Amino acid sequence: MRTLYHFALHPASRQARITLAEKKLKVTESPINPWQLDQGDWKKFEDITPEGVPPTLVDVIPSGEIIITGARAICEYANDGSTRHPLLAEDIVERAEARRLADWFDHKFAQEVDALILHEKVEKSIAGAGAADPAILREGRETLAHHLGYFCWLLERRDWLAGRYFSLADIAAAAHISCLDFLGEINWRDWPTLKEWYQKVKSRPSMRPLLMDRIPGFRAPRHYTDLDF
Amino acid sequence: MRTLYHFALHPASRQARITLAEKKLKVTESPINPWQLDQGDWKKFEDITPEGVPPTLVDVIPSGEIIITGARAICEYANDGSTRHPLLAEDIVERAEARRLADWFDHKFAQEVDALILHEKVEKSIAGAGAADPAILREGRETLAHHLGYFCWLLERRDWLAGRYFSLADIAAAAHISCLDFLGEINWRDWPTLKEWYQKVKSRPSMRPLLMDRIPGFRAPRHYTDLDF
Structure with a gap:
């Protein structure tokens, strides 16, 4: 089970969404607006996102729950996970x-x-x-x-x-x-x-x-x- | 033969220098100061660096000369080139x-x-x-x-x-x-x-x-x- 916290009009969030979809990785999208969070939700989001902005991917793997933040890390992680539907050329x-x-x-x-x-x-x-x-x-x-x-x-x-x-x-x-x-x-x-x-x-x-x-x-x-x- | 254009007090340039050295890739370092170029040198530098800032790596490979700009692309390229001295874990x-x-x-x-x-x-x-x-x-x-x-x-x-x-x-x-x-x-x-x-x-x-x-x-x-x- 994967959850992606994202904001719709946010290029970094969109990169994560497109990449996960290209890799055919199932994910629950959880919209989050970092400019409109109340303090409680902000605290929860900041705990998993030291950058303070989405995208944040929470993935459950055999060794436990992992959290990956930022478009670059999420996109490379998704691409690293399998050789199917490659998003970087071999060359x-x-x-x-x-x-x-x-x-x-x-x-x-x-x-x-x-x-x-x-x-x-x-x-x-x-x-x-x-x-x-x-x-x-x-x-x-x-x-x-x-x-x-x-x-x-x-x-x-x-x-x-x-x-x-x-x-x-x-x-x-x-x-x-x-x-x-x-x-x-x-x-x-x-x-x-x-x-x-x-x-x-x-x-x-x-x-x-x-x-x-x-x-x-x-x-x-x-x-x-x-x-x- | 590789040439790296870099500026000494510039974190992105330093990442490229450290990474190439960690991978034991021989490179000629060519210092460039984007804030002090005369117009001729600026034109030459801009031609190979659309970003307008170093680092810029010029590498000669069998198929010709290639130009790679930016710390992230240069570091990943250097790491991709061989499995020796890995700079990303297998996990x-x-x-x-x-x-x-x-x-x-x-x-x-x-x-x-x-x-x-x-x-x-x-x-x-x-x-x-x-x-x-x-x-x-x-x-x-x-x-x-x-x-x-x-x-x-x-x-x-x-x-x-x-x-x-x-x-x-x-x-x-x-x-x-x-x-x-x-x-x-x-x-x-x-x-x-x-x-x-x-x-x-x-x-x-x-x-x-x-x-x-x-x-x-x-x-x-x-x-x-x-x-x-």
Whole structure:
């Protein structure tokens, strides 16, 4: 029995969900909103999550219960567990490229895009910290366009983001892009190469639960769930 | 022939250096200071490093030259390359714990400690952006103390940071801690458990080059190089 604590509009949480689904690992999803916990629930969550943010995976294995936190550790753990449905290529160069890109999303993209757009539109809204600042959103959108350009440049040269195979890099990208798409932040007409990639990604069964997410206070654009957008 | 572009007082660069040395992989170290490049050198560096910051590993393999950027991708690549001198345990739970902690250092510790102390003392100094702000340093030091407490709590229960074996988690920790120690930011008398761990780490041959680092404009405290500090 596995339980994954996650927050729906959170790229790190989404990476864990997609990865567990790609590996066909059964898991009970337990939504948790770290910005809205009462003190009792916060204490319980913090006890198992020293980072203070999801995702947190609780897995029961023969030697007992284990707790793994953070997207990178959970994704590598899920992939390590079996050689079926591999999410890293056998070729060590393509593996390295997948890890470089996953890390690029979790650091550079997260700091320069998520920390502006998701923070302004999601975290501030949930925390009741006022309206989104248009200047910060503008800055985030400019960097997003720059990064999507790089993303397309890679995809014009490869089958998938890191090379020949679908990998943890595509999962990291899908997690970040799908959150921004939920908020209507991707203008698909401007990015045909990216759109083609995202159509392939969206039609994978692992993405289905994310496309069904309903988040109180937010409404996704109609194309968000549409496979042929 | 391998070349590693790195910056001496930079935790991510240090992780790559320690890991390559632990795996006994010969590498030419090429120091690069991303805050002080002239435009020509910057262009050359940016061409191989879309992240804009080191570490960047250029490796020559039978199929050609490959470029890997970022501490996580370089460390995993080096470890993937051979089963000798493993830096992740065979046990998948201990592997997951090592990756969780490495990620914890690269995200949480980097954001809450490095982004305050290293930024104020190193980056501002190099960029000529004025003196360190005492209020920011104080905030960084308070969080550092909190995190070192967690660190000691783990080490009181384990041989090494992630469990029974020296791992990428110890390397991540050593990279961050050694930068702070270079700046005289660790009061070793307050942290005997951490000190015992760091004595073991410091005496590994992989740490020797880092202890010999000389950085123009900075002077490490005398105990920095001392194995019996």
